Amino acid sequence: MNCKDLGKEVHMRRAIYLAKKAWGETHCNPMVGSVIIDKYNKIVSEGYHKRSGYPHAEILALERSKASKIDPSELTLFVTLEPCSSHGRTGACTNAIINSGIKKVVIGSLDPNPLHSGAGVEILRTAGIQVTCGILELECRDLNFIYNHWILYNRPLCAIKLAMTIDGCMAAYSGNSKWITNSEARQDVMLWRRLFPAIAVTQNTLLSDNPRLTSRIENSSDVRVSCSRRFILNRTLKDLETYSNYAVFNDEFREKTTVVYGEKVDPGRLNIFENMGISGWEISENANGLSIKDYLLRLRDSNINGVYIEPGARLATQLIKDGLVDYLFCYQAPKLMLDNKAASLGFNRMSESMEESFTLFDLRRINFGEDSLIRGFLKNN
Amino acid sequence: MNCKDLGKEVHMRRAIYLAKKAWGETHCNPMVGSVIIDKYNKIVSEGYHKRSGYPHAEILALERSKASKIDPSELTLFVTLEPCSSHGRTGACTNAIINSGIKKVVIGSLDPNPLHSGAGVEILRTAGIQVTCGILELECRDLNFIYNHWILYNRPLCAIKLAMTIDGCMAAYSGNSKWITNSEARQDVMLWRRLFPAIAVTQNTLLSDNPRLTSRIENSSDVRVSCSRRFILNRTLKDLETYSNYAVFNDEFREKTTVVYGEKVDPGRLNIFENMGISGWEISENANGLSIKDYLLRLRDSNINGVYIEPGARLATQLIKDGLVDYLFCYQAPKLMLDNKAASLGFNRMSESMEESFTLFDLRRINFGEDSLIRGFLKNN
Numbered sequence: 001m002n003c004k005d006l007g008k009e010v011h012m013r014r015a016i017y018l019a020k021k022a023w024g025e026t027h028c029n030p031m032v033g034s035v036i037i038d039k040y041n042k043i044v045s046e047g048y049h050k051r052s053g054y055p056h057a058e059i060l061a062l063e064r065s066k067a068s069k070i071d072p073s074e075l076t077l078f079v080t081l082e083p084c085s086s087h088g089r090t091g092a093c094t095n096a097i098i099n100s101g102i103k104k105v106v107i108g109s110l111d112p113n114p115l116h117s118g119a120g121v122e123i124l125r126t127a128g129i130q131v132t133c134g135i136l137e138l139e140c141r142d143l144n145f146i147y148n149h150w151i152l153y154n155r156p157l158c159a160i161k162l163a164m165t166i167d168g169c170m171a172a173y174s175g176n177s178k179w180i181t182n183s184e185a186r187q188d189v190m191l192w193r194r195l196f197p198a199i200a201v202t203q204n205t206l207l208s209d210n211p212r213l214t215s216r217i218e219n220s221s222d223v224r225v226s227c228s229r230r231f232i233l234n235r236t237l238k239d240l241e242t243y244s245n246y247a248v249f250n251d252e253f254r255e256k257t258t259v260v261y262g263e264k265v266d267p268g269r270l271n272i273f274e275n276m277g278i279s280g281w282e283i284s285e286n287a288n289g290l291s292i293k294d295y296l297l298r299l300r301d302s303n304i305n306g307v308y309i310e311p312g313a314r315l316a317t318q319l320i321k322d323g324l325v326d327y328l329f330c331y332q333a334p335k336l337m338l339d340n341k342a343a344s345l346g347f348n349r350m351s352e353s354m355e356e357s358f359t360l361f362d363l364r365r366i367n368f369g370e371d372s373l374i375r376g377f378l379k380n381n
Numbered sequence: 382m383n384c385k386d387l388g389k390e391v392h393m394r395r396a397i398y399l400a401k402k403a404w405g406e407t408h409c410n411p412m413v414g415s416v417i418i419d420k421y422n423k424i425v426s427e428g429y430h431k432r433s434g435y436p437h438a439e440i441l442a443l444e445r446s447k448a449s450k451i452d453p454s455e456l457t458l459f460v461t462l463e464p465c466s467s468h469g470r471t472g473a474c475t476n477a478i479i480n481s482g483i484k485k486v487v488i489g490s491l492d493p494n495p496l497h498s499g500a501g502v503e504i505l506r507t508a509g510i511q512v513t514c515g516i517l518e519l520e521c522r523d524l525n526f527i528y529n530h531w532i533l534y535n536r537p538l539c540a541i542k543l544a545m546t547i548d549g550c551m552a553a554y555s556g557n558s559k560w561i562t563n564s565e566a567r568q569d570v571m572l573w574r575r576l577f578p579a580i581a582v583t584q585n586t587l588l589s590d591n592p593r594l595t596s597r598i599e600n601s602s603d604v605r606v607s608c609s610r611r612f613i614l615n616r617t618l619k620d621l622e623t624y625s626n627y628a629v630f631n632d633e634f635r636e637k638t639t640v641v642y643g644e645k646v647d648p649g650r651l652n653i654f655e656n657m658g659i660s661g662w663e664i665s666e667n668a669n670g671l672s673i674k675d676y677l678l679r680l681r682d683s684n685i686n687g688v689y690i691e692p693g694a695r696l697a698t699q700l701i702k703d704g705l706v707d708y709l710f711c712y713q714a715p716k717l718m719l720d721n722k723a724a725s726l727g728f729n730r731m732s733e734s735m736e737e738s739f740t741l742f743d744l745r746r747i748n749f750g751e752d753s754l755i756r757g758f759l760k761n762n
Contacts, residue, residue, distance in 0.1 A: 165738060166711055166755065168549025168725065172732040180735055317719060328717075330547055334755060335738035336709075338698060339730045344549065346721030351553040354561055357546060357716035363751055370744055374547065374715060 005135060008106050011035050011043075011078045012136045015108070018048040018057070019080050019143055024194040024215075024226070025051050028305045030144040034061040034079040036102075044068045044075060058083055058093050062100050072101030080108040080140045082133075085120040094120050098127040106132045108140025112148035142364065145377075146196065149326060150305035156296055157306040159196065159327035160316055161189060168344045169337035170313045175208070177343075181331045184368035190215045192329060194226050196308035198299060200260075203234040204312055211310075212247045227253035229304065231281075233315075235262040235290045237269040249278055262290055292324050313343040320358055320378065321347065328360060329375045386516060389487050392416050392424075392459045393517040396489070399429040399438070400461050400524055405575040405596075405607070406432050409686045411525040415442040415460040417483075425449045425456060439464055439474050443481050453482035461489040461521045463514075466501040475501050479508040487513045489521025493529035523745065526758075527577065530707060531686035537677055538687040540577065540708035541697055542570060549725045550718035551694045556589070558724075562712045565749035571596045573710060575607050577689035579680060581641075584615040585693055593628045608634035610685065612662075614696075616643040616670045618650040630659055643671055673705050694724040701739055701759065702728065709741060710756045 012035075019033030026032075032049040034057035045068065047060025055063075058079045065075060083093035083105075097105060105124055110117045110133065124131050141148065149157040163180045164170045171177035179186065193199055194215035205211060214227045230248050237259060243249060248257045259273055262285040273280055283294040299307055308329075311319065319325045349356075360376035367373075393416075400414030407413075413430040415438035426449070428441025436444075439460045446456060464474035464486075478486060486505055491498045491514065505512050522529065530538040544561045545551045552558035560567065574580055575596035586592060595608045611629050618640060624630055629638045640654055643666040654661055664675040680688055689710075692700065700706045730737075741757035748754075 164548070166549070166713070166741075167545070167727065168547070169727075169738075172734050172737065173730070174733045176734045178735065320717060320719060332547070333738075334741035334744055334757060335735070336701060336726060336759075337732060337735075337738045338701060338727050339732045339737075340725065340727030341729050342727075342732060344721065344725075345717060346548065346550075346719050346723075348722050349554070349720045351718060351720045351723060352555045353553050353557045354559065354716070354718075356553065356720075357550075357714075357718045359717075360547075360715035360751075363715055365748065365753070367746065370741075372746070376715060378717075 007041065008078070008132065008135045011037055011041075012080065012106065012108055012140070014043070014046070015057075015078045015080045016136065016139055016143060018046055021048050022050050023191070024196070024228070026147075027197045028052065028147070028150060028303055030081055030147040032057040032079065032081045034058040034077065036061045036065045036075050036077050038068070038070055039074045044070060056084070056093050059096055062096055062102070065100075073103045075102050076104040076106060077102050078106045078108075078135075080143060082107050082109070082111045082117070082120045083124070084111070085116065085123050094123045094127075097124060098129065102129065104130045104132075106135055108135055109137050109144075112141075112144070112151045114152075142362075145327070145362075146306035154300070156198075156299045156304055157326045158292075158296055158309065158319070158324055159192075159306065159329060160309045160311055160319060160325050161192065161329040161331070162311075162316060162345075163331040163333070164344070165333055165335040165337045167336045167338060169339060169342045170345070171343040172337065173339050173342045175343070180335070181333050181371045182369055185331050185333075185371040185373065187218070188366075188368060188373060189329075189331075190217050192308055193228060196228055196306045198229040198231060198304050198307040200231040200233055200295075200307055200309045202312065202315055203232060203239060205310060206232060206246050206248070207239060207242075210246050212251060214251075214253060227256050228308075230257045231260050231295075231307070232257065233260045233290055233292075233295070235265070235285060237261050237265050237273065243272070244276065249276060254278065260290065260295055288318055292319060292322070296324065313345055317345050317347055320345070325378050327375070328378050329373060331371060331373050333371050388422065389459070389513065389516045392418055392422075393461065393487065393489055393521070395424070395427070396438075396459045396461045397517065397520055397524060399427055402429050403431050404572070405577070405609070407528075408578045409433065409528070409531060409684055411462055411528040413438040413460065413462045415439040415458065417442045417446045417456050417458050419449070419451055420455045425451060437465070437474050440477055443477055443483070446481075454484045456483050457485040457487060458483050459487045459489075459516075461524060463488050463490070463492045463498070463501045464505070465492070466497065466504050475504045475508075478505060479510065483510065485511045485513075487516055489516055490518050490525075493522075493525070493532045495533075523743075526708070526743075527687035535681070537579075537680045537685055538707045539673075539677055539690065539700070539705055540573075540687065540710060541690045541692055541700060541706050542573065542710040542712070543692075543697060543726075544712040544714070545725070546714055546716040546718045548717045548719060550720060550723045551726070552724040553718065554720050554723045556724070561716070562714050562752045563750055566712050566714075566752040566754065568599070569747075569749060569754060570710075570712075571598050573689055574609060577609055577687045579610040579612060579685050579688040581612040581614055581676075581688055581690045583693065583696055584613060584620060586691060587613055587627050587629070588620060588623075591627050593632060595632075595634060608637050609689075611638045612641050612676075612688070613638065614641050614671055614673075614676070616646070616666060618642045618646050618654065624653070625657065630657060635659065641671065641676055669699055673700060673703070677705065694726055698726050698728055701726070702730075706759050708756070709759050710754060712752060712754050714752050 015033035019031040045064035284291045363376040396414035400412040426445035744757040
């Protein structure tokens with residue numbers, strides 16, 4: 001890292017900031033931001049990708065730079081993601097850049113698709129453009145961890161959210177878990193609920209908390225409420241009689257709620273949901289209940305590239321054990337519950353060594369007052 | 382915080398650095414560092430407190446400043462801890478400062494003793510010296526968290542060290558715990574072993590790991606080995622036949638090893654240790670084994686102001702439950718063991734709510750690669 005790169009980081013950070021303006025709204029496309037500066041490091045124009053089907057970030061920045069009347073050869077374009085080199089709905093960005101006359105391009109992270117990764121850079125360089133890569137690469141990559149996983153593996157990123165004490169307790173023995181973490185940490189959950197195109201909980205969560213599963217983000221002056229697709233996992237659709245009481249079936253976003261049930265469901269129970277106008281997905285069952293693997297396939301077929309599951313200890317253990325969790329959000333409070341009968345992860349696996357643990361990688365840590373979030377990909381062992 | 386304070390922080394940070402040169406060597410005195418600067422912010426002289434009975438940091442800095450021949454009224458003295466105002470073995474530092482002719486003093490943290498706190502500042506101000514307090518206060522206070530506790534409560538700080546996965550496992554089901562954390566985190570333990578005047582483990586740790594309990598700190602060129610008082614907690618002095626095999630009874634620091642046993646110990650077993658020339662402490666017993674409360678009193682009577690216990694899950698739970706732990710060092714690895722039969726904290730307390738948890742405060746966090754340390758005082762609930 002030299003001083004020149006530090007200067008570039010400032011503009012790349014601005015591009016990331018711009019990309020995040022479309023937080024959660026670009027699926028199945030990535031979030032991308034772009035900044036164009038003149039030879040005095042002054043910003044000439046900006047752009048970000050608003051949603052699928054809308055112009056790409058660098059195209060917007062290029063268009064807007066024209067008003068400046070500055071000779072394009074004096075401009076430098078920053079973009080958080082390698083420009084596309086294939087003709088999609090919007091035309092290849094590499095062509096647009098070459099045609100613009102810009103001679104310097106700075107890129108955050110490369111295209112995650114191994115088949116295309118570096119192709120855009122190559123095309124630009126062949127056209128005589130000076131390309132710098134890898135500025136704030138980790139941040140730029142992290143911005144699209146859902147998208148990248150989707151592109152790499154052609155299946156949705158399955159993330160789970162846990163909150164626990166440092167001794168691993170997810171609730172008191174009584175089941176009470178309000179609250180493990182502070183309000184700042186709980187507010188952070190809202191950001192991820194907004195980012196993911198789908199959220200899933202079991203009926204137990206519905207029964208105990210009656211959550212709305214919306215994302216409520218409070219600014220100084222207003223509250224912005226949004227709602228991703230909401231999935232209620234309930235093999236038998238039992239406890240139906242009370243379902244009409246729950247927020248997710250009654251609020252203004254009710255058409256975003258889907259019940260996910262097993263193949264042996266009672267048709268009568270299913271009928272109640274159909275009459276309520278609530279959509280349903282039938283998936284296969286296995287010894288542990290609903291086949292989450294099947295659910296994830298169904299998400300893929302519905303073009304939903306990531307799901308944020310808020311599971312209890314039992315489901316979380318099952319999912320991790322079965323190798324179905326790609327990403328973990330673990331909120332931690334600096335507390336010791338010291339209750340070995342309280343809800344916590346684990347089954348009687350009788351592990352032999354620490355090598356048998358499931359390890360997080362590409363870690364990100366952030367503190368919320370005394371609490372913290374550690375998040376990362378899960379390496380299934 | 383204004384710009385002037387930021388300037389002061391630079392010098393206070395240097396004073397903290399100096400204080401740490403005597404890391405673990407000043408008990409039962411605090412670590413203190415001092416810097417004197419001229420009106421151009423240039424360092425004129427420095428000093429730190431080396432060990433009990435040696436000159437105080439500010440006295441050394443004052444003495445050394447004389448060589449500069451600068452008019453003392455143009456100098457500013459920085460010191461990490463409020464200068465003492467009572468005549469100890471070294472004379473009151475406040476007098477020395479007043480007599481020196483220095484007119485500006487900057488202090489990190491106040492005297493922890495409520496009876497003296499602020500008295501030194503008051504004396505200096507009354508003498509017409511301009512005193513600024515609270516520069517890097519948290520850091521300066523943290524420097525002497527053992528000493529401060531000793532002064533405040535007149536008993537040793539009881540600290541425990543734990544290493545665990547984020548789901549709270551302290552070992553595999555088999556008992557294997559090599560290693561939960563990485564080498565960088567384990568190296569950090571060496572720093573704390575050096576800081577504390579005493580270290581304690583149970584015989585189980587001895588039996589399974591045969592640790593030396595020394596502090597081995599590796600620099601680029603050499604390894605510095607030191608050893609605090611080592612205590613082996615063993616109610617009955619059982620498993621004696623093999624004791625002669627253990628490092629703590631045989632290495633070059635063996636006179637620093639003390640066995641701590643219960644009042645019902647077999648005299649024959651005790652004899653073996655006496656013959657080996659290993660010192661012993663008899664303490665009372667309770668339903669759970671050795672009375673750690675009694676052990677802590679014995680430490681106090683021996684003028685030992687802090688102990689670093691490296692307990693297993695059972696002892697750690699007992700100590701926390703009994704309200705005997707003042708300070709917790711919790712190393713964490715971003716791993717999930719997912720084994721609810723593996724060693725972890727807790728007993729069957731059947732907690733009703735999260736309010737029943739034991740909470741850490743005055744938190745400090747540091748990362749070691751992927752691992753982390755969270756440390757802080759334990760608020761017993």
